[in-house]
Amino acid sequence: MNKMKTGSNNWAAASQMNSVRLLVWSTAWVASMALAAFGPKLIWNYDTSLTILAVLINLGIGFAMILATRRYLRGLDEMHQKIFLDAAVLTLGVGLVSGLSYELLEDIRLITFQPEIPHLVILMCLTFLIGMIAGHRKYQ
């Protein structure tokens, strides 16, 4: 093989590290969300100070997760950045349009139950997943 150097694999290693970092922060965020949701009832009997602390920890870790996501995105190569951003735009659009329509359904009495945020979150997760799969298939 001519000219090709050993070629450091720094980019791939850094990219992998960004994935691990994002996974760690996402897991920590889910755990802190569970603590803030169930801690008041199951662990500290609605102590206000501890509840506020749990919520602040959840927000802090959530912000760190956002930064980790940004770092992960910036560490991707340009094609994967495009796939990610296309999926994110689709998710934002579907989330906004569907979320407002969903809320409207109750206001105009087309549904009798209260619209729940988790329904919207599930829809957005599925939309992002479909967007990512479609993006990868497009460039295969």
Place this chain on the structure above:
Amino acid sequence: MKNRLKVLRAERDWTQAQLAVELEVSRQTVNAIEKGKFDPSLPLAFKVARLFDMAIEDIFQYSTKS
């Protein structure tokens, strides 16, 4: 946009994975560029040209049909 990336890589007996390491992109991205499914940015096109020691226009040719 058409390109000669696959031919140039084959001439040098490089694999897509080896080229990807040199260009600091994923192997999937190299594959998509070779197949003409993804057009690289100008900085990446310059990187490719520099790696093969050629002019950009000798590797990438503009075509309205992608």
